[in-house]
Amino acid sequence: MACSLKDELLCSICLSIYQDPVSLGCEHYFCRRCITEHWVRQEAQGARDCPECRRTFAEPALAPSLKLANIVERYSAFPLDAILNARRAARPCQAHDKVKLFCLTDRALLCFFCDEPALHEQHQVTGIDDAFDELQRELKEQLQALQDSEREHTEALQLLKRQLAETKSSTKSLRTTIGEAFERLHRLLRERQKAMLEELEADTARTLTDIEQKVQRYSQQLRKVQEGAQILQERLAETDRHTFLAGVASLSERLKGKIHETNLTYEDFPTSKYTGPLQYTIWKSLFQDIHPVPAALTLDPGTAHQRLILSDDCTIVAYGNLHPQPLQDSPKRFDVEVSVLGSEAFSSGVHYWEVVVAEKTQWVIGLAHEAASRKGSIQIQPSRGFYCIVMHDGNQYSACTEPWTRLNVRDKLDKVGVFLDYDQGLLIFYNADDMSWLYTFREKFPGKLCSYFSPGQSHANGKNVQPLRINTVRI
Secondary structure, three states: OHHHHHHHOEOOOOOOEOOOEEEOOOOOEEEHHHHHHHHHHOHHHOOEEOOOOOOEEOOOOOEEOHHHHHHHHHHHHOOHHHHHHOOEOOOOOOOOOOEEEEEOOOOEEEEOOOOOHHHHOOOOEEEHHHHHHHHHHHHHHHHHHHHHHHHHHHHHHHHHHHHHHHHHHHHHHHHHHHHHHHHHHHHHHHHHHHHHHHHHHHHHHHHHHHHHHHHHHHHHHHHHHHHHHHHHHHHHHOOOHHHHHHHHHHHHHHHOOOOOOOOOOOOOOOHHHHOOOHHHHHHHHHHOOOOOOOOOOOEOHHHOOOOEEEOOOOOEEEEOOOOOOOOOOOOOOOOOOOOEEEEEEEOOOEEEEEEEOOOOOOEEEEEEEOOOOOOOOOOOOHHHOEEEEEEEOOOEEEEOOOOOEEOOOOOOOOEEEEEEEOOOOEEEEEEOOOOEEEEEEEOOOOOOEEEEEEOOOOOOOOOOOOOEEEEOOOO
């Protein structure tokens, strides 16, 4: 049908769809421009004919065909492939039981004869079957996207519910942990308070007993001294010389035991034991019972890169600008990364240490698996056996995850605390000045772990020349 329709809409001169169709008296149709140009070429012959039937006209009149022009406009508005692929609609329009089209742009059914073509100019128009297939495909894709989204939301909700349960469980456990930690401190404080009060009572009792004994002794001596003074006063009151002198002989015997020296010794009550910086004194006494406290770690010289310089006690490491030290290479020694490990390997228990990083612009601190590679360029990340945080670009801090996780650090760190609970799989970093949290690794640690230190390279402009120093708290 569409092919026959197209044939009827072709100008026999230009063989294209009619443009401004006009009719002659013989009822043949041509483009106005085509028939006009045809007659211009015939002016020399003085006759004008119809190119179809060859009928001549003396003065032919070109009558516009509005109906044909309307059909041409509608045909041009809808693509040929849509008409060729269209089928008779199951529900034809009321006026025409004709071919139906579908506008994908407007998502609407169209009638070739009824709908206004200008409304769908440059729209995507196609046949019913193609539109059905296309929309089926689109809706299936949308359904698949919704099903994928449903699955993702279901998984997300399951994860959130699991996190909700874990958070509640963790909170309960953490309440217990916090309560136990403070209860231990309270118990230690109560024990210290009890011991100090008992010591105070003992010092008080001892001092009071000593004073009371001295009061009793000096009271007895005072009575004897007073008796002696009374004897002497009586003798001095004797006015008769013979009587006075006669009694002098027995005076010494009567005064025996009556004269005592006041050789009083007095010990101050030990108030200084219970005053002064009392809280600090109590804290120092508690320190031996607090665990963990900053451990006195040492560095392993056998693992140090050749450009690293260690202090004699192996608690300080710095990058040296000198030529590499003539150290014997070994599988234990880092040969590219300017790094060094701690001497002690951890395989269980709870541990804590602090590292002074003040005035540095670059460093890496954390843990390394004992079997991690130490040769060549190393990626500092958990999958390679390294669990670290890093300072970079002068004032930026990150956890060495995959990819890096930026840390929220307000002020420049002077001292970093590292807490390891091996059995629980926890590695936590702190700002050791106020013990504010920095980052937590939660891992199943594969074997022994060593503390890891990298002071970074120093620069000729004097930046990053300060060393890393293990902070040892001495009480």
